[in-house]
Amino acid sequence: MEPLIKVTGLTKIYGTSGQTVAGIKDVNFDVMEGELVSVIGRSGCGKTTLLRCIAGFEKYDGGEIFLDGKRVCSPGPDRFMVFQGLDQLFPWLTVRGNVIFAMKTVHKGMTPKELRERAGYYLELVGLSGWADCYPYQLSGGMKQRAFLARALSVNPRVLLMDEPFGSLDAFGRRAMQELLLKLWEKTGVTIVFVTHDIDECIKLSDRILVFASGSLKAILANPLPRPRQCEDAGYRNFFAEVSRMIGEEAGAGEEPVREPAVRLKWADATLR
Numbered sequence: 145m146e147p148l149i150k151v152t153g154l155t156k157i158y159g160t161s162g163q164t165v166a167g168i169k170d171v172n173f174d175v176m177e178g179e180l181v182s183v184i185g186r187s188g189c190g191k192t193t194l195l196r197c198i199a200g201f202e203k204y205d206g207g208e209i210f211l212d213g214k215r216v217c218s219p220g221p222d223r224f225m226v227f228q229g230l231d232q233l234f235p236w237l238t239v240r241g242n243v244i245f246a247m248k249t250v251h252k253g254m255t256p257k258e259l260r261e262r263a264g265y266y267l268e269l270v271g272l273s274g275w276a277d278c279y280p281y282q283l284s285g286g287m288k289q290r291a292f293l294a295r296a297l298s299v300n301p302r303v304l305l306m307d308e309p310f311g312s313l314d315a316f317g318r319r320a321m322q323e324l325l326l327k328l329w330e331k332t333g334v335t336i337v338f339v340t341h342d343i344d345e346c347i348k349l350s351d352r353i354l355v356f357a358s359g360s361l362k363a364i365l366a367n368p369l370p371r372p373r374q375c376e377d378a379g380y381r382n383f384f385a386e387v388s389r390m391i392g393e394e395a396g397a398g399e400e401p402v403r404e405p406a407v408r409l410k411w412a413d414a415t416l417r
């Protein structure tokens with residue numbers, strides 16, 4: 145079977161005129177249709193850069209990305225990116241309005257009735273039926289995340305690109321969202337590339353784990369654990385230690401080495417003068 149996403153020799157360089165930094169360099173991997181793959185590594189190792197390249201938001205400098213055999217060079221409705229943070233809903237639209245807004249950009253021929261029904265279906269899937277007429281400011285962080293998921297799934301993308309989507313939630317909220325994501329993934333069969341810096345999260349969620357360090361893909365680990373995954377199990381603890389060792393070893397002891405900024409910020413210069 146051909147992979148849905150194929151990444152070969154992917155390189156993204158930031159900066160101009162001699163001051164450059166490699167966001168990612170010579171990255172190679174495949175993702176099969178329906179897989180849930182995590183990308184993990186320390187801050188600054190290139191996780192977001194990778195996701196933005198796959199989303200088509202960044203022009204890359206070397207290599208290729210193929211989605212279903214077609215070269216990715218711009219954003220498209222087959223990919224939907226869920227960003228970090230809780231400010232991704234339009235504050236002037238209701239929860240239902242936010243979902244319908246996204247659907248209208250993709251499902252152009254749908255009648256208002258169909259849009260409303262379909263929005264209702266996805267809001268029910270994420271447990272927000274009773275909140276459809278509320279505005280984003282009325283929602284908790286976890287509820288906003290549910291609304292993002294409803295909006296993302298409603299456009300029926302082939303790939304969900306998720307950039308530390310649960311990073312702003314507390315431990316309880318995060319666990320609830322992980323469980324919901326797994327439920328939705330099983331139900332829809334959508335392919336997911338999930339960026340995180342949380343080892344537990346990547347073990348609980350993913351089939352395979354891409355370990356990044358300093359812009360390079362250092363290892364691809366297949367998750368050997370059956371679902372549901374319990375952190376009390378000996379197998380879980382062993383795998384946790386393996387992933388942890390891999391991140392630690394590959395990044396070197398201590399922090400991810402800080403890479404010099406590619407572009408000197410004008411306001412920073414002004415402040416220092």
Ligand SMILES: Nc1ncnc2c1ncn2[C@@H]1O[C@H](COP(=O)(O)OP(=O)(O)OP(=O)(O)O)[C@@H](O)[C@H]1O
Pocket residue numbers: 158159165166167168185186187188189190191192193194341403405406407
């Ligand atoms: N727009 C940009 N201009 C210049 N350098 C950038 C830009 N975006 C990212 N970088 C650099 O590219 C490298 C990778 O950044 P990226 O945001 O992809 O890392 P990350 O692993 O997602 O980090 P975090 O976990 O903190 O979000 C870093 O060295 C960063 O400074």
